[in-house]
Amino acid sequence: MVKSLPKFLLVLSALMATQWGQADNHAAMPAYGGVEVYACDFAEGKDINDLMKVARKWDKWAKKNHSKPYAGHVLTPFFSAGSDAGVYWVGFSNSFSDQGIVLGEWLEKGDDLQQEFDSVIPCKSHSQLAWVRIRDVAEAPLSTGVVDFAGCSLLPGATQEKIAAADVKMNEFLDRVGITARIYRWYPMQGNSPDGLDFYQASWYDSLAGKGSDNDLYVRNGGVQLEDKLYDSMVKCFGGPSALYTAVGGSK
Numbered sequence: 135m136v137k138s139l140p141k142f143l144l145v146l147s148a149l150m151a152t153q154w155g156q157a158d159n160h161a162a163m164p165a166y167g168g169v170e171v172y173a174c175d176f177a178e179g180k181d182i183n184d185l186m187k188v189a190r191k192w193d194k195w196a197k198k199n200h201s202k203p204y205a206g207h208v209l210t211p212f213f214s215a216g217s218d219a220g221v222y223w224v225g226f227s228n229s230f231s232d233q234g235i236v237l238g239e240w241l242e243k244g245d246d247l248q249q250e251f252d253s254v255i256p257c258k259s260h261s262q263l264a265w266v267r268i269r270d271v272a273e274a275p276l277s278t279g280v281v282d283f284a285g286c287s288l289l290p291g292a293t294q295e296k297i298a299a300a301d302v303k304m305n306e307f308l309d310r311v312g313i314t315a316r317i318y319r320w321y322p323m324q325g326n327s328p329d330g331l332d333f334y335q336a337s338w339y340d341s342l343a344g345k346g347s348d349n350d351l352y353v354r355n356g357g358v359q360l361e362d363k364l365y366d367s368m369v370k371c372f373g374g375p376s377a378l379y380t381a382v383g384g385s386k
Contacts, residue, residue, distance in 0.1 A: 169226055171259075171262075172257040172260050175255065177253060185254050197384075206224070207224045209224055212280060214375040259325065261322070279378070283375055300368070
């Protein structure tokens with residue numbers, strides 16, 4: 135029965151056990167919530183401008199109809215070795231209960247807008263993931279920028295306790311050298327391809343220039359060597375695609 139649980143629930147159980155087992159060290163549960171991802175292609179004759187017109191209608195609808203917070207984003211491939219889709223809709227919720235409520239409200243009241251979306255970006259998959267915050271020191275909400283993805287697998291002997299300890303050291307380094315990237319891990323739950331990956335790591339930047347600056351700071355200050363030292367025995371990651379993102383609203 136346990137083996138059938140989504141990987142994230144096993145991760146969450148391990149993190150909770152770590153927290154309870156190390157109460158004297160003030161171990162803290164990381165922030166987490168729900169992600170939904172639609173992978174879509176533009177209909178013939180449609181483009182990003184058509185999608186944004188519908189997204190603006192959706193934002194007005196969401197502010198009126200959502201009873202829980204929800205943040206919608208449009209992602210378009212930028213650095214890619216051949217994307218599976220031409221555009222992605224990514225929606226974030228602060229918890230799984232919030233996500234379930236908002237999805238139910240959309241199913242109940244959003245049919246007309248769904249048809250408008252379908253006429254612009256017919257979608258071929260809809261998946262659920264869990265986000266876990268690893269690092270986010272910025273105060274302003276995401277607006278536009280670029281996000282880098284990496285696909286990661288855990289190696290034998292890796293534990294969430296060891297990875298969390300490595301994350302603390304890495305965050306201390308990132309603070310010290312002035313890197314501003316927001317780093318999250320996405321754990322597959324429902325509707326995802328069985329590719330064997332344990333999680334996706336998403337690094338969010340407010341611009342391509344910001345991404346470049348952070349990358350230079352990382353390399354020049356020994357970030358690659360530190361990453362190898364902290365994670366090489368526990369996690370194997372492969373650099374994936376990058377996407378440009380635009381926040382399109384949705385919060386109540």
